[in-house]
Amino acid sequence: MADRPLAQIGRERLDLGKFRHAVNGSVPRVNRLKVVVAHNRYREAIPSGENVIVDTEIAQLRAAGVEVLPFQRSSDSIGDLPAAQKALLPLAPIYGREAQRDLARLLTTERPDVLHLHNPYPLLSPWVIRTAHAHQVPVVQTVHNYRQVCASGLYFRDGHNCQDCKGRLVGWPAVKHRCYRGSAAQSALMATTLAVHRPTWRSVDRFIALTDRIAAHLRDYGIPDERIVIKPNGLPDPGEPDPLGEGFLYAARLSPEKGLDLLLDAWRRHPDGALGPLRIAGDGDLRPLAEQAAAERADVSYLGVLDQDGMRSARRAAAVVIAVPTWNDVLPTVILEAMASGRPVLGTAVGGIPYLLGTDAAGWVVAPEAAALAAALPVARTEAGRRGKAARDRYLQHFHPDVLTARLIDIYSEITANSNHSPS
Missing domain, CATH: 3.40.50.2000 (Glycogen Phosphorylase B;)
Structure with a gap:
């Protein structure tokens, strides 16, 4: 064939x-x-x-x-x-x-x-x-x-x-x-x-x-x-998505190449509460950065390591999933999980992320720089409701x-x- x-x-x-x-x-x-x-x-x-x-x-x-x-x-x-x-x-x-x-x-x-x-x-x-x-x-x-x-x-x-x-x-x-x-x-x-x-x-x-x-x-x-x-x-189809939640979810190994420090730099360029909540899940060498940000700001919370049920709950609570590695990440599973759940993704233009998100308005792709990410965050918050369906459709057509x-x-x-x- x-x-x-x-x-x-x-x-x-x-x-x-x-x-x-x-x-x-x-x-x-x-x-x-x-x-x-x-x-x-x-x-x-x-x-x-x-x-x-x-x-x-x-x-x-x-x-x-x-x-x-x-x-x-x-x-x-x-x-x-x-x-x-x-x-x-x-x-x-x-x-x-x-x-x-x-x-x-x-x-x-x-x-x-x-x-x-x-x-x-x-x-x-x-x-x-x-x-x-x-x-x-x-x-x-x-x-x-x-x-x-x-x-x-x-x-x-x-x-x-x-x-x-x-x-x-x-x-x-x-x-x-x-x-x-x-x-x-x-x-x-x-x-x-x-x-x-x-x-x-x-x-x-x-x-x-x-x-x-x-x-x-x-x-x-x-x-x-x-x-x-x-x-x-x-990934398996989780079924019809729940309505979008609020704010952003970042779930990854907390290591330098996954971009937590980049995200926190961009997030701090906005006043506390201006973007809604940011929830951080995962563990690794940069865990102290997540804990420090949660202690400093009311709009940041650190969830620790989550099992599958915990991750599903965290995605349901969010409107946008963030995936901002600075290395050429091949194909982040967190993006597939987000699109399957009808959550658009804000990602960096590295590795396989542009391929994953495509040109179907399933999310936003920005340079792996704090200024570019900071500029994209309010855009993602505003447009999330219009992009959830596109994210789900891209999953159905390409990753089901x-x-x-x-x-x-x-x-x-x-x-x-x-x-x-x-x-x-």
Whole structure:
């Protein structure tokens, strides 16, 4: 099936059963699809949009009739590993012996059609790609960040965007600046891992780029266009939106690249109470900034870390969601959640945010500068009521499961039909 624009697919709102017929000629072909989803889960103490997306995608695929075999490890388990495994842990990003053994056993027993990889670090290792290919299983990878090149995956350090390692055989600047976990030793290991696995990454059968920015990153890395597909993440439909609440919600990891200090600088340029309430949710190194702002101003409140029910309640209470990272954030889940709930978004013109908000009046995109953000805040407050429906419509047309699960099944079907790695 030739690729079609996501907007066109969204307007058609394809039923998944009809889609299976369109792609494969019969429902049973999709039902026979067996997919291993490989992911190293980030620590649960720090909210991870990537963990949420992986869990959501697995549920959506199963609902569509795909047999999904999760192959996951969690960074939370590192402290409980046996001493022998802990001793080998520094080498895990390069090889990951235990993971390769367990994956080989799973592939031999289950003979899946595809391995779909998300995050391999630190316990899985990109070596899972080689293991899959050794068992004649093609590999699809969703690229959530820039870690083919950048040790931290962010292209961001010391408060500014950075691409010092781009184009280098080994990313020594990452070692110098301790870009991976603040450690020179661990940064050296990650830089070595990225150099060792350059051929591994280039052997992936199909890359799923979440946005056009990620597609450009992969092209710069040497991946040909025919092995790159742009397909964003999506989220389940929460149902018809509640009426807009009041004020603004900022929910993110409270770290420098997420722009809390930028937001508070812009907010303080307005008198206390002039914009309605600002609610801040999340945790991280910049938590003291949130607590200080809440102590200083009556129109700022710090909500702490919220579970899913708490986040839904906070969105219902708001009229506008704010997402103002200063790094090239790939595809912030908070924006998808906002649009699905009919909340327009005020975002910065970085990374995938312009792609997410599009040109459908789903929100406002401004330069990542305090003056520009300060000027946009009263505009967003005034126009929120007129933009909520546009935000919801953009979600339905571009990020609804009916659209994206169908697209993912299409990718799997295409790769199993054309890959030299398909199991016999």
